[in-house]
Amino acid sequence: MKNFFIFCALMLMISCSEKKQENQNHQNEKIVKQSEMAALMLEMYSLNFENKSLILAGKNPQKLPKEFYKIHSAKLTDSTDRNASFEAFSEFYLDTYQQLMNSSKDSLISNHNKTVNSCIACHKTTCIGPIPRIKKLLISTN
Numbered sequence: 001m002k003n004f005f006i007f008c009a010l011m012l013m014i015s016c017s018e019k020k021q022e023n024q025n026h027q028n029e030k031i032v033k034q035s036e037m038a039a040l041m042l043e044m045y046s047l048n049f050e051n052k053s054l055i056l057a058g059k060n061p062q063k064l065p066k067e068f069y070k071i072h073s074a075k076l077t078d079s080t081d082r083n084a085s086f087e088a089f090s091e092f093y094l095d096t097y098q099q100l101m102n103s104s105k106d107s108l109i110s111n112h113n114k115t116v117n118s119c120i121a122c123h124k125t126t127c128i129g130p131i132p133r134i135k136k137l138l139i140s141t142n
């Protein structure tokens with residue numbers, strides 16, 4: 001049983017890292033093959049990346065675009081990823097983002113980091129490949 005989990009984890013790692021390489025090597029091909037969810041994830045990534053710079057510059061983060069709610073419906077590369085836990089993590093992510101929007105200036109950094117950690121929490125259960133990249137969105141607090 002333990003081996004089975006390790007095997008699953010490896011498979012996830014391989015498929016996610018393969019995708020990343022493809023992304024770098026065949027940008028054009030990838031656009032065609034990319035799932036709706038992968039495209040949405042990349043947009044989420046760049047928004048959070050911009051937010052990091054905005055917050056570091058003492059500005060307010062951007063509003064969550066409506067289309068980001070598509071996390072509940074976007075087509076996944078592997079449709080079996082969408083289960084109850086995936087839905088819970090999606091809600092959790094949207095909630096933390098909402099908290100960031102309502103955050104006072106002095107808790108922007110910690111709320112931004114909460115949002116990024118909610119990305120990581122879901123990724124730990126679905127797609128571990130991009131986690132090192134996502135961690136770069138965190139704002140260092142020391």
Ligand code: HEC
Pocket residue numbers: 019020023035036037038039041042044045048075076077078081086087089090093115116118119120122123126127130133134
């Ligand atoms: C509810 C679970 C969940 C949440 C929350 C989540 N992700 Fe993802 N992410 C996934 C899954 C599943 C994939 C693989 C999508 C696919 O291939 O269809 C993915 C893919 C990605 C990718 C790789 C896209 C590619 O193929 O090049 C990046 C980068 C990424 N996510 C970043 C983020 C960031 C940044 C956040 C938070 C702002 C986030 N994710 C939140 C589940 C999640």
